[in-house]
Amino acid sequence: MAEAERIIGTPDTPDDGGERTATPGPAGPDQQPAPDGRRPGRGRRIAVLFAVAAFAYALDLVSKMIVVAKLEHHAPIEVIGDWLEFHAIRNPGAAFGFGGAFTIIFTLIAAAVIVVIFRLARKLYSFPWAVALGLLLGGALGNLTDRIFRSPGVFEGQVVDFIAPRGFAVFNLADSAIVCGGVLIVLLSFRGLDPDGTVHKD
Numbered sequence: 001m002a003e004a005e006r007i008i009g010t011p012d013t014p015d016d017g018g019e020r021t022a023t024p025g026p027a028g029p030d031q032q033p034a035p036d037g038r039r040p041g042r043g044r045r046i047a048v049l050f051a052v053a054a055f056a057y058a059l060d061l062v063s064k065m066i067v068v069a070k071l072e073h074h075a076p077i078e079v080i081g082d083w084l085e086f087h088a089i090r091n092p093g094a095a096f097g098f099g100g101a102f103t104i105i106f107t108l109i110a111a112a113v114i115v116v117i118f119r120l121a122r123k124l125y126s127f128p129w130a131v132a133l134g135l136l137l138g139g140a141l142g143n144l145t146d147r148i149f150r151s152p153g154v155f156e157g158q159v160v161d162f163i164a165p166r167g168f169a170v171f172n173l174a175d176s177a178i179v180c181g182g183v184l185i186v187l188l189s190f191r192g193l194d195p196d197g198t199v200h201k202d
Contacts, residue, residue, distance in 0.1 A: 056138025090158035125197035135181030142174030
């Protein structure tokens with residue numbers, strides 16, 4: 001877990017390599033140190049993280065329920081001609097249909113990502129990171145729910161996918177949330193912004 005946190009970019013200890021220095025992020029009324037030395041505002045960021053996660057999870061869950069009830073075992077629905085269709089399939093692999101032979105491994109990876117995000121939340125003071133981690137958490141929970149509760153069995157369940165662009169893999173809203181969260185994390189990392197609100201300058 002510590003290695004995963006390091007890769008995502010959370011500074012557990014001060015940088016001792018001499019290559020980058022950490023400076024506070026943009027000053028705001030909720031980022032000024034309290035009289036006892038603690039930085040306020042973490043509670044708000046955590047609330048944003050879980051609000052975004054809950055929204056992404058609920059949207060994914062409701063969409064899959066509708067797809068299973070109305071679209072599964074039916075002909076695809078054209079949304080934008082033949083460029084975009086809603087086509088219900090069951091996916092045993094990872095996002096976008098990759099790795100169908102490793103269902104249990106992907107289930108464990110999703111569970112590990114959720115644990116890492118909960119650990120990162122303890123150090124969260126950045127609003128953009130709260131949104132990014134919330135998207136990751138909501139998407140991971142959405143697909144993990146399928147892995148646990150759908151056939152053929154616990155931890156081997158197949159994920160419901162239904163968004164089918166022409167010439168691309170079929171995916172779902174959880175996959176979209178994971179990709180958007182991942183892209184946002186990459187952008188934040190390029191800018192040098194860490195989850196604890198500090199900005200690294202080379």
